[in-house]
Amino acid sequence: MKHLNAWLFTLVAPLTLAQAPQDFSAVQVVPHQIAEGLYYLEGSGGNIGVSVGEDGVFLIDDQYAPLTEKIIAAVKSITDEPIRFVFNTHHHGDHTGGNQNMGNAGVIIIAHENVRTNLSNAFNGGDLTKALTAEQSAGLPVITFADNIDLHLNGHDMHAQHLAPAHTDGDSIVVFKDANIIHTGDVFRTTSYPRADAAANGKFFGIVAAYETLLAISDDNTVFLPGHGVLSKRSDVQAQLTMFNTISSRVKTAKDAGQTLEQIQAAKPSAEFDAAWSAGNTNAGSDLVAVIFNELNAE
Numbered sequence: 001m002k003h004l005n006a007w008l009f010t011l012v013a014p015l016t017l018a019q020a021p022q023d024f025s026a027v028q029v030v031p032h033q034i035a036e037g038l039y040y041l042e043g044s045g046g047n048i049g050v051s052v053g054e055d056g057v058f059l060i061d062d063q064y065a066p067l068t069e070k071i072i073a074a075v076k077s078i079t080d081e082p083i084r085f086v087f088n089t090h091h092h093g094d095h096t097g098g099n100q101n102m103g104n105a106g107v108i109i110i111a112h113e114n115v116r117t118n119l120s121n122a123f124n125g126g127d128l129t130k131a132l133t134a135e136q137s138a139g140l141p142v143i144t145f146a147d148n149i150d151l152h153l154n155g156h157d158m159h160a161q162h163l164a165p166a167h168t169d170g171d172s173i174v175v176f177k178d179a180n181i182i183h184t185g186d187v188f189r190t191t192s193y194p195r196a197d198a199a200a201n202g203k204f205f206g207i208v209a210a211y212e213t214l215l216a217i218s219d220d221n222t223v224f225l226p227g228h229g230v231l232s233k234r235s236d237v238q239a240q241l242t243m244f245n246t247i248s249s250r251v252k253t254a255k256d257a258g259q260t261l262e263q264i265q266a267a268k269p270s271a272e273f274d275a276a277w278s279a280g281n282t283n284a285g286s287d288l289v290a291v292i293f294n295e296l297n298a299e
């Protein structure tokens with residue numbers, strides 16, 4: 001921890017100014033306990049999973065670069081053990097923004113191989129032939145896997161499982177088997193309609209399949225830690241899946257009857273769900289309908 005704190009004084013502030021148009025000064029990073037030795041941190045960006053114990057601190061995602069210092073302080077309020085590992089559930093900046101800070105401080109970053117590819121792409125402006133700077137490369141995962149990886153830390157057996165393209169093509173969920181807790185990354189969220197990042201091969205129907213996987217590997221006592229939102233139960237996952245299937249089957253029925261996307265959007269097949277799931281975006285329902293329509297079209 002000494003190393004991290006000394007380094008933070010010299011580097012985090014300038015990095016913050018250079019990289020963050022968003023103002024993070026008012027953000028508080030708040031720890032919540034889920035079970036013995038297991039927590040999540042709420043701040044700005046994706047929920048951070050935290051395992052603490054004698055093997056050191058294992059984090060799942062690291063939010064935004066300007067929050068690294070607050071994340072470290074929040075961890076320090078739980079334990080004196082150093083942060084040793086960060087696992088990235090996918091490449092999006094609200095989950096990996098702290099990677100360079102963490103990597104520079106000697107933290108081992110672990111992710112699916114597509115996360116490393118997508119981050120490389122992001123760091124070099126989409127040109128894979130362009131070399132990364134030393135700062136940028138410190139944010140890349142150093143341990144990657146193709147399908148799944150098991151971690152055995154702090155008395156927990158953790159199983160990280162890559163999913164078929166859903167939110168992105170690099171999504172992993174992390175299952176704490178003995179504690180019956182699943183960090184879902186952004187494949188499951190409680191704050192808005194599902195988001196399939198088409199630029200990273202995300203697919204609405206992949207998200208549907210991911211929910212089916214979540215249901216298949218869980219029971220009524222499983223605690224779901226979503227990428228965004230609040231701790232949830234299996235019944236919450238099931239309720240969202242029912243909503244997705246309701247909306248997509250309406251879109252399919254109308255499409256099979258020959259309606260155009262514009263006609264289907266005008267009929268508002270997501271109407272009764274829009275108030276609860278649009279997250280302030282008045283086009284969220286019709287955007288979701290377009291994603292579903294276009295995926296059905298591509299079949």
Ligand SMILES: [Zn+2]
Nearest residue numbers: 090092167186
């Ligand atoms: Zn995301």
